[in-house]
Amino acid sequence: MLKKEFTSFDVAAAVQELESQILDSRVNNIYQPDSRTLLLKLHKTDRPALRLILEAGKRLHLTNYVLEKPSTPPAFCMALRKYLRNARITSIEQHEFERVILISFTSQMGKLQLVLELFGDGNIILINDKGNILQALLYKRMRDRNILREEPFKFAPSTGKNPFKINGKDFREGLKAYHNVEIVRAVTRVLSIGGVYAEEVLLRANIDKNKKVNTLHEHEIEAIFNSIQDLLTQVNSAILEPCVITDKSGSLVDVLPLRLKRYEIEGLKLQPYTSFNEALDEYYTRASTIEKSLSNIEVDKLTQEAERFKRIIADQEKVLAEAEVEAQQNKRIGDTIYAHASDLQVLIDKFLTRKRTGKEWKTIISETLTEKQAGLKSSSYFESFDPKNLCINIRADDSTFGLSLRKTVFEEAARFYEQGKRAKQKLDGAKTALLDSRTKLNEVEARMREAHALELEKPEAIMEELTKRKVKHKEWFEKFRWFVSSDGFMVIAGRDAVTNEVLIKKHTENNDTVFYADVLGAPFVVVKTEGRKPSEQCLREAAEFAAAFSRGWREGFASIDVYWVKPDQLSKGGSSGESVPHGAFIVRGERNWMRGVPLRTAIGITTNIEKGSPKIVGGPVDAVKAKSKSFVVVVPDDFSGKELFEHILKILAGKTAKEHRKEVSSLSSEEMREFIPYGKGAILQK
Numbered sequence: 197m198l199k200k201e202f203t204s205f206d207v208a209a210a211v212q213e214l215e216s217q218i219l220d221s222r223v224n225n226i227y228q229p230d231s232r233t234l235l236l237k238l239h240k241t242d243r244p245a246l247r248l249i250l251e252a253g254k255r256l257h258l259t260n261y262v263l264e265k266p267s268t269p270p271a272f273c274m275a276l277r278k279y280l281r282n283a284r285i286t287s288i289e290q291h292e293f294e295r296v297i298l299i300s301f302t303s304q305m306g307k308l309q310l311v312l313e314l315f316g317d318g319n320i321i322l323i324n325d326k327g328n329i330l331q332a333l334l335y336k337r338m339r340d341r342n343i344l345r346e347e348p349f350k351f352a353p354s355t356g357k358n359p360f361k362i363n364g365k366d367f368r369e370g371l372k373a374y375h376n377v378e379i380v381r382a383v384t385r386v387l388s389i390g391g392v393y394a395e396e397v398l399l400r401a402n403i404d405k406n407k408k409v410n411t412l413h414e415h416e417i418e419a420i421f422n423s424i425q426d427l428l429t430q431v432n433s434a435i436l437e438p439c440v441i442t443d444k445s446g447s448l449v450d451v452l453p454l455r456l457k458r459y460e461i462e463g464l465k466l467q468p469y470t471s472f473n474e475a476l477d478e479y480y481t482r483a484s485t486i487e488k489s490l491s492n493i494e495v496d497k498l499t500q501e502a503e504r505f506k507r508i509i510a511d512q513e514k515v516l517a518e519a520e521v522e523a524q525q526n527k528r529i530g531d532t533i534y535a536h537a538s539d540l541q542v543l544i545d546k547f548l549t550r551k552r553t554g555k556e557w558k559t560i561i562s563e564t565l566t567e568k569q570a571g572l573k574s575s576s577y578f579e580s581f582d583p584k585n586l587c588i589n590i591r592a593d594d595s596t597f598g599l600s601l602r603k604t605v606f607e608e609a610a611r612f613y614e615q616g617k618r619a620k621q622k623l624d625g626a627k628t629a630l631l632d633s634r635t636k637l638n639e640v641e642a643r644m645r646e647a648h649a650l651e652l653e654k655p656e657a658i659m660e661e662l663t664k665r666k667v668k669h670k671e672w673f674e675k676f677r678w679f680v681s682s683d684g685f686m687v688i689a690g691r692d693a694v695t696n697e698v699l700i701k702k703h704t705e706n707n708d709t710v711f712y713a714d715v716l717g718a719p720f721v722v723v724k725t726e727g728r729k730p731s732e733q734c735l736r737e738a739a740e741f742a743a744a745f746s747r748g749w750r751e752g753f754a755s756i757d758v759y760w761v762k763p764d765q766l767s768k769g770g771s772s773g774e775s776v777p778h779g780a781f782i783v784r785g786e787r788n789w790m791r792g793v794p795l796r797t798a799i800g801i802t803t804n805i806e807k808g809s810p811k812i813v814g815g816p817v818d819a820v821k822a823k824s825k826s827f828v829v830v831v832p833d834d835f836s837g838k839e840l841f842e843h844i845l846k847i848l849a850g851k852t853a854k855e856h857r858k859e860v861s862s863l864s865s866e867e868m869r870e871f872i873p874y875g876k877g878a879i880l881q882k
Contacts, residue, residue, distance in 0.1 A: 199450045199479075200499060201254050202314045203390040204293050208431045209438075209453030209472045210256055211290050211297060217258065217473075218246060218288065223280050223301070228273035229263040232333070234320060238285070244670060249480075250310075252333055253318020256297055257476035260667050272320075275331045279305055279322060291351060293358045293388050311349065316507075323349045356388035359424055360432075367421050371409050376524065377517050379412065380405035383420070385514075396456045397423045430454055438472040440479050441465070451479035498644045505637040512630040519623035526616030529597045533609035536592055541605045542574040547581075547588065548601060557583045672703070677719070677745060677870075679815030681734040682822035689745055690719040693779025700781060704763045709735070711742040712783075713793075714757040718746035720781075735760065735790070737816040743793040744816075749873040752832045755794050759787040796880065799871055800827030801848050801860055810852070810860045814871020826851040826860075833878030840872070841865035844879060 202210070221238040224245065228234055232253065238246040247259045269277070283303035291298055295314035300307065307325040312318075320333040321343060332343050341350040357370065370386035371379075383394040398405045401423040403416055430436075431453065441450040442465045449464055453472045460466075469475035533540060543564075550560045560581075567575035579589040579596065587598040599608050676699060677689040688703070690696035696719060704710065704722050709730055711721040721742040723730050730738075739758040748756040766781040776782060798820035802813050813823055820827050826848050835843075842865045849860040869875050 199448075199483075200503075202256070202295055203392055204290075204295055204388055205390075205393055205427070205431055205453060206451075206472075206476075207256070207290050207295055207297060207314065208293065209436055210476065211288055212431065212434050212436075213471055213473050214248075214256075214258070214288050218248060218285050221246060221285050223283050223285070226273055226276050226280060227263070227265045228270045229265055231270075232318065233263075234273070234276070235259075235263055235265075236280075247667075250312050250320060251318070252312070252320050253314055253316060255476060255480050256312055256314070257473045257480070259477045259481065260474075261477065261481045262667055272331065272333055276322060279303065279308055279330065280310070283308065292354060293360055294351075294354060296351065313352070315352070315355075319343060321349060354388060356384070356386055359387045359389055359428055362387065364418065364421050367424075368414075368417055371412075371417065373521075374517060375410035376408055376520050378406050379403060379409055379420070381513060381517070382409045387424070389424070392450075392456070392458075393427065396458055397427065399457050399461075400426070427454065436472055438469040438475040440467045440469065440475050442467065448479060448483055451475050498640055502637060502640045502644060505633055505640060509630065509633045509637065512626055512633060516623065516626040516630060519619050519626055523616050523619035523623055525595075526612045526619060528593075529595050530609045530612040530616060532593045532595050532597075533599075533605055533612065536577065537605045537609070539574045540577060540590065540592075540599065543577060543588065543590075544599060544601060544605065546574070557581065677741075679737075679741065679819050681723075681730075681737045681816075682818050683731050683734055685728075685730055685734045685738075686724040687721060687734075687738045687741055688724065689721040689741060690779070693777070696720050696779035700763070700766060706763055708763055709738070709760050710763055710766065711738050711758055711760045713742045713746035713748060714759065715746050715748050715753075718742065718748075721745075733818065736793075737819050739790045739793045740796065740816040743795050744797045745873050746795075749795055749832045749877075753795055754832075755792045757789060757791050758793045759789045761785070761787055796829055796831050797871060797873065797877075798827050798829050799844055799848070799868055800824030801852055801856075803856065810856050810863065812863060812867045812871075814868065829880040830872055830877040831880045832873075832876075834876060835878050836874075836876035838865065840876065840878075841868045844868060847879065 218238055221240045224237045224239045226234060226236055233249065233251045236248040236250070238248055240246065247263075248256075249259050249263075250256050280301060280303060283301040285299060286302055286307075287298075287300040289298050290296065297312040297314070299310045299312070301310070302308075305324075308330070309323050311321040311323060313321070317334070321329060322331040324330055327348050329343065329345055329347055329349050331345070334343065335345065336343050340353050343349075357366070362370075367386065371382050374382035374385060377385075380391070380394050380398055383389070383397065384391055387394075389397070395405055397420060401416070401419040403412075403420060436453045437455045439452055439455060440448065441452065441459050443449055444463070444465070446465075450459070452459075452475075455466065469478070546564070547560055550563070551557070555563075564575050564578050564581075568578055577590045577592050579591045581588055582598070585598075586601040588601065589596065589598050597612070599605065603611075673686065673688050676695055677691055679687055681687055688699060690699045699722060700710070700720055705724075707725050707727055709723040709725060711723070712718055719742065721738055723734060723738050739760070742758050743756045746756060761783055765783055765785045767784060768776050768781060796817060797814060798817040799812065799814045800820040800823065801810050802824045803810055813820055817827075817829055828844055828847055828851075830844070845861070845863065845865045845868070849857050852860045
């Protein structure tokens, strides 16, 4: 069955990674792809845009996939844009090892905090620096708190103690309250770590998960505690082993920040990833695509039904555990009263007799304590006295209970037996209800397995859909025009005045070579040498690139002069009073001329080595010739647009090997626009 929500360990690991990636980034924009999901587009200087997904009740991670956005943003999305657009992220943290994440911002409206709740139905809540709710995805009134605008925000009650803040002694004491409960259930109730990791902890400690708490030895409890600490240390130290778990058929099972022994024992497949965010992205994107591909199956409805039964079962198990404790405790007290009936009755009679003689309760209590210290047996059971309710608090056989002065010892014993009997009846009813709920959950999960089995029918379509949606992060040079020379040098050109300025000022180093065509309105072209000396072949190709994308192409020139200089010959400081416009530079010193450079460019088809798929490439003729056997040369002319591009594609398809012709013909001819100056020209016929 597909994993649907984060665990506390998932939250800790995801937050650990995100902290180093999104801090100090700014919110460019916010989108709401569906009713429960937000997409924050984040910007950091000199880095590709980051896309952070927040899905209420489900997940948080960066994504490399494109999400469909509604044409009209929902009201919640618009409200968040008002508060958070251009805000800077200052921190991201997990609240008390719960499935709650806090993202803090500084904005024009002050300090703000976005709360993502990943438990139950989940929620996304924006609060101000005073802790009051500004906006929420879901507004609701609840028994323990309200999510309402302008009211103070309160965290949901804890599901257990924070494992980072509990010591061995507190852990042992916490377990004692569940003495007759299976250890796996007791661990999940004492600590907020969830069932999956409770089982893993016990597996690593070599303890049977079904063993009752009251049968554990001290060394076993210590082993469990140490196992928990080992897992926490691994997450806290960012020693992660991110992976996606699939079954033998390839169906998704889980996504994890750490490798778990339970899955290794079950023989499931493990796909490692370099980061947990990457694993989460691949898992949840694939999972959501699979869900959408399941036709005529109410997967969401089945999932909600299963989650409802899980919540019911959790409540019933809690009631069952409490009823077990209550039934046993009351019976034990009743037995204790009968075992010490004569001494306890003597103690009650003393209290009544002394009160009838006119003594104050304080005096009676003092006399009883004196007798207890003296070792008088009947008084040795005395702990304290409640004068308001006329109740003596007794300590006997490791049990503490109250006896009323208004009743006999045997009447009090009968009262405890009756309470135990009622608890036993409640226990029997709880067991029946629990069995019924578990049966219904098994039925729902069986239907869900049938639904998810359908994913195997469309694996190719699913993977094709994912590939289309994956965002290819652009390298810095992809903002410019560029090609790789036939002998391996990167050559980059500006697209306009702005990119000309950026290219020379930010990305050109002293040992690079700068080209410029001798005509107004030409781009700067930079050969990135990386300390090597560019070959004559590289210089000719760079000059051809500079000539082709100059204004000479638009004017229909056959050739043009091009020169090259070193970066330190360029300056923004002209002669006195001379204005140097944006994107232009003054050239000082000697220029290295390359005369009569022909205006031409080549378009070719190359095969991607990894995937075997054809791809359109373009650039100087010799550079394209080095990458492709199928190419055409284009020169300045007035044929333009779609007609020209489709004609070129048709010729290229005819030149391509038969096995790839169909694929080449299906390529988008519009991809050529990037490589043909001004989008016009003509094919050079040889």
